[in-house]
Amino acid sequence: MSTTDTRLSALEQRVQRLEDEQAIRKLHHAYGYYIDKCLYNEVVELFAEESEVRFMRGIFKGKAGARRLYIDRFQQNFTNGNNGPVFGFLLDHPQMQDIVTIDDSGTIGYGRFRCMMQAGRHISAGEKKQWWEGGQYENTYVKEDGVWKIKVLNYRPVWHATFEDGWAYTQPNYVPFFTEADLYPHSPLGPDAIDPDPVLWPDMDVVPFHYPHPVTGTPWQPA
Amino acid sequence: MSTTDTRLSALEQRVQRLEDEQAIRKLHHAYGYYIDKCLYNEVVELFAEESEVRFMRGIFKGKAGARRLYIDRFQQNFTNGNNGPVFGFLLDHPQMQDIVTIDDSGTIGYGRFRCMMQAGRHISAGEKKQWWEGGQYENTYVKEDGVWKIKVLNYRPVWHATFEDGWAYTQPNYVPFFTEADLYPHSPLGPDAIDPDPVLWPDMDVVPFHYPHPVTGTPWQPA
Amino acid sequence: MSTTDTRLSALEQRVQRLEDEQAIRKLHHAYGYYIDKCLYNEVVELFAEESEVRFMRGIFKGKAGARRLYIDRFQQNFTNGNNGPVFGFLLDHPQMQDIVTIDDSGTIGYGRFRCMMQAGRHISAGEKKQWWEGGQYENTYVKEDGVWKIKVLNYRPVWHATFEDGWAYTQPNYVPFFTEADLYPHSPLGPDAIDPDPVLWPDMDVVPFHYPHPVTGTPWQPA
Numbered sequence: 001m002s003t004t005d006t007r008l009s010a011l012e013q014r015v016q017r018l019e020d021e022q023a024i025r026k027l028h029h030a031y032g033y034y035i036d037k038c039l040y041n042e043v044v045e046l047f048a049e050e051s052e053v054r055f056m057r058g059i060f061k062g063k064a065g066a067r068r069l070y071i072d073r074f075q076q077n078f079t080n081g082n083n084g085p086v087f088g089f090l091l092d093h094p095q096m097q098d099i100v101t102i103d104d105s106g107t108i109g110y111g112r113f114r115c116m117m118q119a120g121r122h123i124s125a126g127e128k129k130q131w132w133e134g135g136q137y138e139n140t141y142v143k144e145d146g147v148w149k150i151k152v153l154n155y156r157p158v159w160h161a162t163f164e165d166g167w168a169y170t171q172p173n174y175v176p177f178f179t180e181a182d183l184y185p186h187s188p189l190g191p192d193a194i195d196p197d198p199v200l201w202p203d204m205d206v207v208p209f210h211y212p213h214p215v216t217g218t219p220w221q222p223a
Numbered sequence: 224m225s226t227t228d229t230r231l232s233a234l235e236q237r238v239q240r241l242e243d244e245q246a247i248r249k250l251h252h253a254y255g256y257y258i259d260k261c262l263y264n265e266v267v268e269l270f271a272e273e274s275e276v277r278f279m280r281g282i283f284k285g286k287a288g289a290r291r292l293y294i295d296r297f298q299q300n301f302t303n304g305n306n307g308p309v310f311g312f313l314l315d316h317p318q319m320q321d322i323v324t325i326d327d328s329g330t331i332g333y334g335r336f337r338c339m340m341q342a343g344r345h346i347s348a349g350e351k352k353q354w355w356e357g358g359q360y361e362n363t364y365v366k367e368d369g370v371w372k373i374k375v376l377n378y379r380p381v382w383h384a385t386f387e388d389g390w391a392y393t394q395p396n397y398v399p400f401f402t403e404a405d406l407y408p409h410s411p412l413g414p415d416a417i418d419p420d421p422v423l424w425p426d427m428d429v430v431p432f433h434y435p436h437p438v439t440g441t442p443w444q445p446a
Numbered sequence: 447m448s449t450t451d452t453r454l455s456a457l458e459q460r461v462q463r464l465e466d467e468q469a470i471r472k473l474h475h476a477y478g479y480y481i482d483k484c485l486y487n488e489v490v491e492l493f494a495e496e497s498e499v500r501f502m503r504g505i506f507k508g509k510a511g512a513r514r515l516y517i518d519r520f521q522q523n524f525t526n527g528n529n530g531p532v533f534g535f536l537l538d539h540p541q542m543q544d545i546v547t548i549d550d551s552g553t554i555g556y557g558r559f560r561c562m563m564q565a566g567r568h569i570s571a572g573e574k575k576q577w578w579e580g581g582q583y584e585n586t587y588v589k590e591d592g593v594w595k596i597k598v599l600n601y602r603p604v605w606h607a608t609f610e611d612g613w614a615y616t617q618p619n620y621v622p623f624f625t626e627a628d629l630y631p632h633s634p635l636g637p638d639a640i641d642p643d644p645v646l647w648p649d650m651d652v653v654p655f656h657y658p659h660p661v662t663g664t665p666w667q668p669a
Contacts, residue, residue, distance in 0.1 A: 007454050008230050014461050015237050021468065022244065027437050029320045033335065033359075036381075037429045045439050084446055085427035090382055090390060092357050094337045096319040096542040097475045112479065114540045116339075116562075118357055118382065122425035123391050130391040134538050134564055136479075149438055158482075159536055159564065163389040166609035167536060168569050168576040202568035204531035206483045214473050215595055216491050223530050231453050238460050245467065250660050252543045256558065256582075259604075260652045268662050307669050308650035313605055313613060315580050317560045319542040339562075341580055341605065345648035346614050353614040372661055386612035 021100045023148045024109045024141050031150070032095035032115070038079045038086070040070040048142050048149040055155055057198055058178035058191025065184075065192055066153075073189045088125025092118045101211050109141040109148065110210035115155075120163070130163035138207050159201040173200055244323045246371045247332045247364050254373070255318035255338070261302045261309070263293040271365050271372040278378055280421055281401035281414025288407075288415055289376075296412045311348025315341045324434050332364040332371065333433035338378075343386070353386035361430050382424040396423055467546045469594045470555045470587050477596070478541035478561070484525045484532070486516040494588050494595040501601055503644055504624035504637025511630075511638055512599075519635045534571025538564045547657050555587040555594065556656035561601075566609070576609035584653050605647040619646055 027046065034042040044066050047053075053060040053069055060069045079086045097114040113136065120130030140152040160174050161167040177198070182190040199205045209220040250269065257265040267289050270276075276283040276292055283292045302309045320337040336359065343353030363375040383397050384390040400421070405413040422428045432443040473492065480488040490512050493499075499506040499515055506515045525532045543560040559582065566576030586598040606620050607613040623644070628636040645651045655666040 004227055004450055004454065007458070008227065008234070011234055011454070011457055011461060012230070014465065015234060015241070018241055018461070018464055018468070019237065022241070023437070026322050026434075029322050029335075030432075030434070030437050032320055032337075033322075033432065037427075039429070042436060045436060082446075084429060087427060088425035089427070090424070092381060094319055094339055094357070096540055097478055099472050099475050099479070112475075114478075116540055118355075118390065120389075120391055122393070124395075125425060128391045130389045132564075134540070147438055158538060161609075163384075163391070166566075166576045167564065168566055168574045168609070170568070172570075201536070202534035202571060204483075204533060204535070206485070206530060209476075209479065211472075211476070213488060213491060214469070214476050215593055223528075227450055231450065231457070234457055235453070238457060238464070241464055242460065245464070246660070249545050249657075252545050252558075253655075253657070253660050255543055255560075256545070256655065260650075262652070265659060268659060305669075307652060310650060311648035312650070313647070315604060317542055317562055317580070341578075341613065343612075343614055345616070347618075348648060351614045353612045370661055386607075386614070 016106065017102055020102045020106065020109060020143070020148070024100045024102075024111050025098050027141065027148050027150070028098065028111055028113055028137070028139065029095055031153075032093050036092050038075070038082070038084055038089075038091065040075045040079075041083045043070050046150050047153070048144060048151055050142075051149070051151050051153075053153045053155075054195050055153075055191075056175060056177055057195050058182070059193040059195050061192040068184065068189060069191075086125075088122035090118060090120050090122075090130075099211060107143040108151070109143070111137065111139045111141065112210065113137040113139070132161045132163065132167075134158045134160075136207060138210060154207075156198055156207050157200065158204075167201065170201055172202065175200070239329065240325055243325045243329065243332060243366070243371070247323045247325075247334050248321050250364065250371050250373070251321065251334055251336055251360070251362065252318055254376075255316050259315050261298070261305070261307055261312075261314065263298045263302075264306045266293050269373050270376070271367060271374055273365075274372070274374050274376075276376045276378075277418050278376075278414075279398055279400055280418050281405070282416040282418050284415040291407065291412060292414075309348075311345035313342050313344070313353075322434060330366040331374070332366070334360065334362045334364065335433065336360040336362070355384045355386065355390075357381045357383075359430060361433060377430075379421055379430050380423065381427075390424065393424055395425065398423070462552065463548055466548045466552065466555060466589070466594070470546045470548075470557050471544050473587065473594050473596070474544065474557055474559055474583070474585065475541055477599075478539050482538050484521070484528070484530055484535075484537065486521045486525075487529045489516050492596050493599075494590060494597055496588075497595070497597050497599075499599045499601075500641055501599075501637075502621060502623055503641050504628070505639040505641050507638040514630065514635060515637075532571075534568035536564060536566050536568075536576075545657060553589040554597070555589070557583065557585045557587065558656060559583040559585070578607045578609065578613075580604045580606075582653060584656060600653075602644055602653050603646065604650075613647065616647055618648065621646070 047063045047066045049063050093115050099112045102109045115135045117133040135157040138154050142151040159167045184190040212219045270286045270289045316338050322335045325332045338358045340356040358380040361377050365374040382390045407413040435442045493509045493512045539561050545558045548555045561581045563579040581603040584600050588597040605613045630636040658665045
């Protein structure tokens with residue numbers, strides 16, 4: 001191959017990498033905008049057929065699992081079956097602090113993100129409720145037929161606080177974790193499996209980093 | 224055209240696209256940093272001559288309209304005519320969650336962003352006030368002589384909350400919308416036209432997405 | 447040089463610029479994730495040997511200075527010497543709103559970022575404490591042997607608020623600034639020098655922008 005060809009090929013690969021990273025950032029940001037507005041149909045369409053959602057120790061498997069969580073569960077509980085926002089119900093998930101990495105195959109990507117939630121119900125819309133939540137994602141993506149999709153959506157809340165009292169007063173296990181007793185299909189809206197890992201504030205842990213240390217290059221190792 | 228030329232041209236176009244997206248991200252982030260510090264002169268210079276600001280149902284047209292809003296109105300009301308911050312007055316607008324898209328012409332761009340405001344006045348600086356606000360932008364940009372400028376700044380608050388009480392207690396129409404009675408020049412600092420669209424929390428709506436669904440490619444359609 | 451070579455070289459330079467900007471964004475976001483989890487060893491490894499941290503009017507010089515601040519001071523005070531998070535102690539630093547610029551040499555970079563902190567101690571983990579803080583960074587980076595590292599980490603808090611009372615009630619000089627009396631080695635964990643610049647809310651100032659105005663191209667000039 002001529003030098004020109006070599007240089008062109010190297011450039012094409014580098015530009016592809018930059019475009020892929022941008023595509024995954026946008027995919028995750030789009031997820032954030034959809035979930036803010038309870039557009040659960042649009043959320044489910046972001047997933048690959050072979051995928052999973054990890055949420056509150058539950059693992060929902062496949063696009064069917066995502067549908068069970070977002071449509072059968074959230075859309076019923078939060079918006080009375082509407083695909084879209086309802087009066088006085090807030091579930092904002094601003095997304096930030098992306099670190100996206102594409103692996104050598106060019107068809108698998110990883111993304112770490114932060115989210116800071118504002119949520120609740122207005123006094124004129126039912127039982128009043130308002131809370132803050134800080135969380136993080138450590139997700140996996142797959143490129144199929146040239147399109148990036150969510151392979152693993154792994155949401156990990158870090159802290160939770162009522163608007164009134166703050167994170168210093170949060171009850172341990174403030175949202176009940178899914179357990180073996182909640183598994184699908186025994187529980188029709190439950191997860192397919194249990195993820196034993198997550199802890200909740202005031203307990204603390206480190207969600208493993210998909211990337212090595214940016215200066216030393218050392219892969220993440222728990223202490 | 225030789226294969227080499229074809230490959231070079233394709234790469235040049237792809238790199239241009241990536242650079243344009245970065246330029247628009249930086250333009251919006253720069254807007255955020257200027258507005259935080261009441262640098263209203265700098266904000267106005269971000270706009271194209273043919274442009275508009277949409278704010279609280281008012282449409283301020285042209286760079287002259289931006290000047291009326293930011294300098295004649297905000298600079299007078301917030302900082303006593305100073306171009307810069309003043310003691311005890313806070314108006315922080317952290318910006319995040321960009322989705323930027325360049326159209327096929329390469330001279331029009333679109334950007335969706337989120338913002339989470341902390342604002343108010345310190346007890347030692349006048350009447351005490353403190354509030355949170357979550358909002359979003361769905362903006363348009365234009366490239367003129369190689370420089371990206373704001374074509375449409377469309378800010379849409381999503382929720383508003385006093386620090387003391389939170390979003391569950393927000394009064395409907397917490398900030399009065401501009402109406403036909405406020406139009407310029409009848410009202411010297413008013414908008415040029417009225418945008419009938421926006422709603423305010425606890426009402427909810429979906430600000431149309433400029434981009435199609437990232438996986439299905441379907442353009443946004445309201446339900 | 448042939449036209450093809452010229453075009454290839456121009457593209458290589460532009461792609462390098464885009465990659466360098468991404469590398470610095472990721473470096474800063476990685477800093478944010480490490481500091482959230484009190485991974486102070488990992489934080490220190492982000493710094494160049496010739497570097498400094500600016501924090502609360504103290505200037506900590508060199509990687510040794512960073513070690514004194516993060517390990518000898520923070521790790522002792524916050525996590526009892528552990529490299530990692532501890533029960534009931536929160537120090538979240540979500541990062542956002544990057545503006546990264548590479549200079550003409552290609553080996554020096556600048557980054558402006560925002561951060562919005564949630565911090566404190568849970569009632570079951572000692573003395574209860576909870577606060578919000580908004581801040582910004584105006585950092586410098588250096589590329590050594592192909593790897594970007596922090597050259598100057600310049601953190602500037604903008605406002606601080608207890609969760610209970612908010613920013614309207616913040617005491618002036620809410621965190622004591624370092625002074626000449628605190629200098630190292632007289633004070634074993636103190637800074638090497640004093641930065642006279644910073645102010646704290648309710649005082650306000652503008653941290654100079656490393657970049658020119660994105661539309662007019664005018665470099666930042668204080669009023």
